[in-house]
Amino acid sequence: MPVDERVRGLLNLTRPVNTIVAGILTFTGAFVAQGSGIVGSADSIAVATLVTILATGAGNAVNDYFDREIDQITNPERPLPRGSVTPQTALLFSAILFAVAGGLSLTLSPVAIAIAVINIGLLVAYTPVLKGLPGVGNAAIAYLGGSAFLFGGAAVEDLTAPGILFVLAALATFSREVIKDVEDITGDREKDLKTLPIVVGERRALLSAAVFLCLMAILTPLPYLLGTLGMPYLLVVLPATLIMLYAGYVSFSEPAAGQSFLKYGTFLTAAAFIVGRVATVL
Incomplete structure (x- = not known):
């Protein structure tokens, strides 16, 4: 070769x-x-x-x-x-x-x-x-x-700002992984895998993903409330949060679309932290 x-x-x-x-x-x-x-x-x-x-x-x-x-x-x-x-x-x-x-x-x-x-x-x-x-x-x-x-x-x-970003990203990623498992449930059953949707059912798995997304949404204003990042952060992270909450809603009927929206929302959340940090430096 x-x-x-x-x-x-x-x-x-x-x-x-x-x-x-x-x-x-x-x-x-x-x-x-x-x-x-x-x-x-x-x-x-x-x-x-x-x-x-x-x-x-x-x-x-x-x-x-x-x-x-x-x-x-x-x-x-x-x-x-x-x-x-x-x-x-x-x-x-x-x-x-x-x-x-x-x-x-x-x-x-x-x-x-x-x-x-x-x-x-x-x-x-x-x-x-x-x-x-x-x-x-x-x-x-x-x-x-x-x-x-x-x-x-x-x-x-x-670790202050990165720690918060870590928590938000982890919550969103867990939700996306569960939604992806729902999307892949047919193939995973054929491979005899024991994913969360296979064990507890698709609806319960999606509900757990939605709970994690709601928790993430509650925590997103934290950097602003703690004074770590200012208003520019809040202005960017708000649409990111709405996108991810919408992703959780859509995933009940279209898991593939839901996890795609979640991916975009996660990157936009990271961008919000960057914008917020730049604003504090200028």
Whole structure:
């Protein structure tokens, strides 16, 4: 097999777009924490962003390793099913990325190191252990998605605004994951997976997603009420919150549309934090 095909296969294992987005979220967490002081912490922010990219890529690779038999049927275009990368190579590649990410994280604050260790453990355990546990797998993904913001804040040793953003993102991500499970319920039943909608029923699962979205909506004004971010934040986060509440409503009839709206709402919420931080700096 040509070398460039193997290299392309390894790159595809990491899901480059997803890894870069995760890195951007970590940078966002650092930015909303520090604002104009971000230049003074540039080294820590760069390391934290790189750690997130490497760990996310490693997690995607190891998940493909554990999912390789299912992917033969459901995702034959992925590197392992199509033969671009052997399972042993994928596992070794993932281990190297995890090791480099873990080593780099040791240059950061103790809180950032703790977050890195927890996240790497969850990424390794997700597919073989957590994914098959109803609700637990959703919670793990929700935590991992939100913790990218938290990790950025920990890198600059300021968790106030990133901590709130972490909670909001985690609540929205949990809801989106549950809605996605409802959308995928037919295929998941064929694979004998025990997702939340399969165990408790679609309507109850969607109701739980709606509860988490309502809780998120209640918490969104918190940065403004605490004086962390000003009115510009509130003006941007309000439509983001309405979009996500609408997503919860739509998901009862159109789960695919609901999770799409949730994704846009989550990114708009992150943008609200950036706008709010910029406004406090100017």
